[in-house]
Amino acid sequence: MLEKWLKEGFIRHKPDQLTVNQYEPGQGIPAHIDTHSAFEDEIISLSLGSEIIMDFKHPDGVTVPVMLPLRSLLVMTGESRYLWTHGITPRKFDTVQASKGHKSGIITGDVGDLTLSKRGIRTSFTFRKVRQTPCDCSYPLVCDSQMKEPPPSFPESDKEASQLEQKYVHQVYEEIAGHFSSTRHTPWPHIVEFLKALPSGSLVADVGCGNGKYLGINKELYMIGCDRSQNLVDICREKQYQAFVCDALSVPVRSGSCDACISIAVIHHFATAERRMAALQEIARLLRSGGKALIYVWAMEQEYQKKKSKYLRENKSNQGRQEISSDPSAQELFVEPVPDTGHQDSACSIPSINDFQKGRYHSREVANSMLPIHTNRTSFHSQDLLVPWHLKGNASKEKPTEPFGPAGTHDTGPVLHRYYHVFCEGELEAACQTLNNVSILQSYYDQGNWCVILQKA
Ligand SMILES: O=C(O)CCC(=O)C(=O)O
Numbered sequence: 001m002l003e004k005w006l007k008e009g010f011i012r013h014k015p016d017q018l019t020v021n022q023y024e025p026g027q028g029i030p031a032h033i034d035t036h037s038a039f040e041d042e043i044i045s046l047s048l049g050s051e052i053i054m055d056f057k058h059p060d061g062v063t064v065p066v067m068l069p070l071r072s073l074l075v076m077t078g079e080s081r082y083l084w085t086h087g088i089t090p091r092k093f094d095t096v097q098a099s100k101g102h103k104s105g106i107i108t109g110d111v112g113d114l115t116l117s118k119r120g121i122r123t124s125f126t127f128r129k130v131r132q133t134p135c136d137c138s139y140p141l142v143c144d145s146q147m148k149e150p151p152p153s154f155p156e157s158d159k160e161a162s163q164l165e166q167k168y169v170h171q172v173y174e175e176i177a178g179h180f181s182s183t184r185h186t187p188w189p190h191i192v193e194f195l196k197a198l199p200s201g202s203l204v205a206d207v208g209c210g211n212g213k214y215l216g217i218n219k220e221l222y223m224i225g226c227d228r229s230q231n232l233v234d235i236c237r238e239k240q241y242q243a244f245v246c247d248a249l250s251v252p253v254r255s256g257s258c259d260a261c262i263s264i265a266v267i268h269h270f271a272t273a274e275r276r277m278a279a280l281q282e283i284a285r286l287l288r289s290g291g292k293a294l295i296y297v298w299a300m301e302q303e304y305q306k307k308k309s310k311y312l313r314e315n316k317s318n319q320g321r322q323e324i325s326s327d328p329s330a331q332e333l334f335v336e337p338v339p340d341t342g343h344q345d346s347a348c349s350i351p352s353i354n355d356f357q358k359g360r361y362h363s364r365e366v367a368n369s370m371l372p373i374h375t376n377r378t379s380f381h382s383q384d385l386l387v388p389w390h391l392k393g394n395a396s397k398e399k400p401t402e403p404f405g406p407a408g409t410h411d412t413g414p415v416l417h418r419y420y421h422v423f424c425e426g427e428l429e430a431a432c433q434t435l436n437n438v439s440i441l442q443s444y445y446d447q448g449n450w451c452v453i454l455q456k457a
């Protein structure tokens with residue numbers, strides 16, 4: 001059989017290991033990725049005795065149920081072998097496509113075309129090739145050969161949060177600064193409008209100024225930028241802007257000295273609600289009485305009032321991947337089979353002001369749960385996540401390259417991950433309402449971001 005499959009091109013390498021599993025109706029196998037370091041790329045499974053639905057899950061939460069018919073051969077290679085988990089839900093019936101009979105393939109969510117199929121006893125023959133050298137696949141975050149340390153989990157203390165930010169925000173920006181800057185050239189209109197409306201001579205701080213995109217918008221202002229990344233600050237200085245390195249939690253500027261502040265796409269990099277609050281409070285501290293601040297954070301809702309954000313619209317290659325169910329438990333699936341705790345709620349819960357004041361609000365209640373890795377240009381399934389950055393070298397010389405890469409593709413450059421807490425509708429406002437001596441002048445949604453304009457009393 002193996003010879004035949006080789007000859008017919010189903011497989012390229014001859015397996016040397018076989019596992020036989022028998023499933024009674026009602027039995028299954030937890031979602032898992034076969035250990036990278038133990039086996040080569042191709043893993044194949046022959047189904048005998050009964051058909052079954054196998055669920056494939058991407059770490060971003062997308063689930064794809066696949067029908068494995070009687071006497072079929074499943075071939076897992078590349079992304080499906082290394083990145084997606086596979087598993088069989090323990091149950092006695094499967095939901096299958098009525099029109100396709102019992103043909104292999106993805107089960108779509110078309111409710112009009114679904115029917116139940118009773119499971120019989122299934123015996124599977126899983127063939128693998130034992131790996132002799134460490135795995136060097138392109139999915140280092142789920143690869144036990146390449147994992148130098150355990151993947152990051154939700155921070156439980158301020159110290160853990162600060163370490164997470166250090167590694168998954170500060171260090172990453174330091175490394176991607178050049179490439180990042182080459183992709184940040186277009187100022188957003190509403191931010192330009194805010195800056196242009198300020199009286200000439202205003203002293204304005206840009207907290208988390210990045211490459212200084214907003215520092216030169218209005219020449220009538222005296223703008224100072226600060227950022228945690230030395231490399232980004234250097235880029236600002238090359239453009240002759242005033243900028244310095246500092247942490248947004250402690251900006252070395254006298255209280256009440258700024259006529260206005262902006263903080264664009266910064267607060268979402270703080271890893272606890274308390275730290276996000278502290279960052280907002282620090283911005284408020286800088287403002288003089290009557291001074292205004294404009295804050296932008298990334299929104300969980302990338303589709304708002306029936307309109308997809310630019311971030312989603314720029315997904316060029318997401319066809320063929322169907323989002324059938326967004327199972328929140330899938331967030332933990334990129335490592336080892338873990339029972340579905342049902343705790344990780346991907347839905348937004350807006351904390352009450354009371355919760356903020358008592359420091360009670362944590363978007364996660366589960367200890368030690370791993371941070372999911374987001375698939376770029378897709379909707380969010382979790383508020384706290386890691387967003388991949390596809391680093392391209394020599395960014396300054398080449399024409400700007402796409403940092404997010406088309407979804408589902410994996411190019412050659414290294415992939416770095418930045419931590420984000422994406423905000424739900426109302427969350428930024430709720431946080432701002434607890435600030436001392438500050439009122440919310442305006443709040444709005446702008447291209448996938450939640451935004452507020454604050455005023456100091
Ligand atoms: O039963 C199957 O087809 C798959 C079994 C499996 O995933 C495994 O043994 O790792």
Ligand SMILES: [Fe+2]
Nearest residue numbers: 032033034086
């Ligand atoms: Fe497996």
